[in-house]
Amino acid sequence: MRQIPVYTPSFTGNELAYVTECIRSGWISAEGPFTGRFEDAFARSVSRAHGISVCNGTAALELALRSAGVGAGDEVIVPAFSIVSCTAAVLRCGATPVLVDSDARTWNMHPELVAERLTARTKAVLAVHTYGLPADIEALASLAASRGMVLLEDAAEAHGARAFGQPCGSFGTLSVFSFYANKAITTGEGGMVLTNDPLLAERCRSFRNLCFGDRHRFRHEELGNNFRMSALSAAVGLAQLEKLEEVTRLKRRNASLYRQRLSALDVLELPLERTSFAENVYWVFGVVLKEGAPRPVEDVRKRLSTAGVATRQFFWPMHEQPVFQKMGLFGDEQYPVAESLARRGFYLPMGLDLTEEDIDFVCNALSEAIS
Numbered sequence: 001m002r003q004i005p006v007y008t009p010s011f012t013g014n015e016l017a018y019v020t021e022c023i024r025s026g027w028i029s030a031e032g033p034f035t036g037r038f039e040d041a042f043a044r045s046v047s048r049a050h051g052i053s054v055c056n057g058t059a060a061l062e063l064a065l066r067s068a069g070v071g072a073g074d075e076v077i078v079p080a081f082s083i084v085s086c087t088a089a090v091l092r093c094g095a096t097p098v099l100v101d102s103d104a105r106t107w108n109m110h111p112e113l114v115a116e117r118l119t120a121r122t123k124a125v126l127a128v129h130t131y132g133l134p135a136d137i138e139a140l141a142s143l144a145a146s147r148g149m150v151l152l153e154d155a156a157e158a159h160g161a162r163a164f165g166q167p168c169g170s171f172g173t174l175s176v177f178s179f180y181a182n183k184a185i186t187t188g189e190g191g192m193v194l195t196n197d198p199l200l201a202e203r204c205r206s207f208r209n210l211c212f213g214d215r216h217r218f219r220h221e222e223l224g225n226n227f228r229m230s231a232l233s234a235a236v237g238l239a240q241l242e243k244l245e246e247v248t249r250l251k252r253r254n255a256s257l258y259r260q261r262l263s264a265l266d267v268l269e270l271p272l273e274r275t276s277f278a279e280n281v282y283w284v285f286g287v288v289l290k291e292g293a294p295r296p297v298e299d300v301r302k303r304l305s306t307a308g309v310a311t312r313q314f315f316w317p318m319h320e321q322p323v324f325q326k327m328g329l330f331g332d333e334q335y336p337v338a339e340s341l342a343r344r345g346f347y348l349p350m351g352l353d354l355t356e357e358d359i360d361f362v363c364n365a366l367s368e369a370i371s
């Protein structure tokens with residue numbers, strides 16, 4: 001029976017050649033030249049001066065927050081609807097996460113709701129481009145600027161996307177990316193912090209590398225971490241970056257085929273193709289069952305799975321996470337859009353090797369599973 005995975009990374013470029021070159025050179029740690037080459041090339045692709053590679057996107061978030069000076073007593077605005085990494089990174093810095101609900105149509109954090117949650121202690125706003133659709137980053141940037149707050153931009157789901165004519169990842173004082181295996185560019189595990197500020201870049205480099213001393217290497221002024229990326233991973237990343245435009249093109253093609261075949265199913269809400277300032281790059285193609293759909297999401301997903309179509313649930317909202325409730329966080333706060341998306345949303349296969357027949361197959365299975 002045909003089995004369609006939710007995603008499979010593809011390695012159709014120079015991955016093997018660069019990894020081979022890396023191994024032959026003997027320089028496989030973060031000291032190897034491929035790490036710097038990948039950092040420079042990636043930073044340039046997003047129009048930023050400095051790239052600091054790390055072992056994953058979660059570490060990149062923590063590094064960005066720490067280097068921005070976020071710590072005990074500070075509040076950081078984060079989306080209620082996102083991956084746990086955002087809220088976790090704020091907590092690891094000793095700061096307090098403050099949640100904001102999403103816009104019902106874009107699924108991104110709602111800028112007007114952000115304004116309502118600012119206090120004298122708000123130190124930073126963490127903007128996330130959800131599922132490949134850029135957030136209203138100009139609104140968030142001007143809000144941050146008007147209050148002297150730091151704008152952090154999480155573009156882990158928006159490789160290759162542009163907003164207001166500029167690359168996503170070029171707006172934040174610090175921006176972060178992930179190169180996990182299901183991201184648009186992958187190094188297996190990996191991440192990057194980008195910034196134009198040389199001082200922040202230096203702090204990131206130091207903290208990522210155990211804060212080794214300047215004069216005596218093994219005398220440490222601060223407590224750092226080892227978040228380094230190996231040159232082997234960077235070699236893969238450099239090759240992946242060369243293919244990013246093709247990845248974006250293929251994902252948009254998949255999305256357009258899905259859209260043609262699914263727009264007649266009126267119990268389904270499809271992701272927005274564009275906003276007034278950006279076009280979706282479809283990290284994933286998320287669908288939401290509308291109120292009154294004949295079956296609950298778990299049923300639909302189970303039936304799809306039986307038919308050979310893999311799907312994933314949407315994120316679970318931060319205020320409903322058992323781990324944060326046990327920590328006494330978020331009390332009985334409510335974020336109705338995040339709650340509804342979590343209960344009704346899931347995403348469809350987005351492999352770059354999907355054929356038109358595969359997409360027909362998924363869409364037929366989906367319309368049967370829903371009815």
Ligand SMILES: *Cc1c(COP(=O)(O)O)cnc(C)c1O
Pocket residue numbers: 056057058059082083085086128154156157178179180189190191
């Ligand atoms: C994937 C992701 C991360 C975390 O990246 P990892 O490399 O898995 O640690 C952070 N933020 C967002 C928005 C993500 O989608």
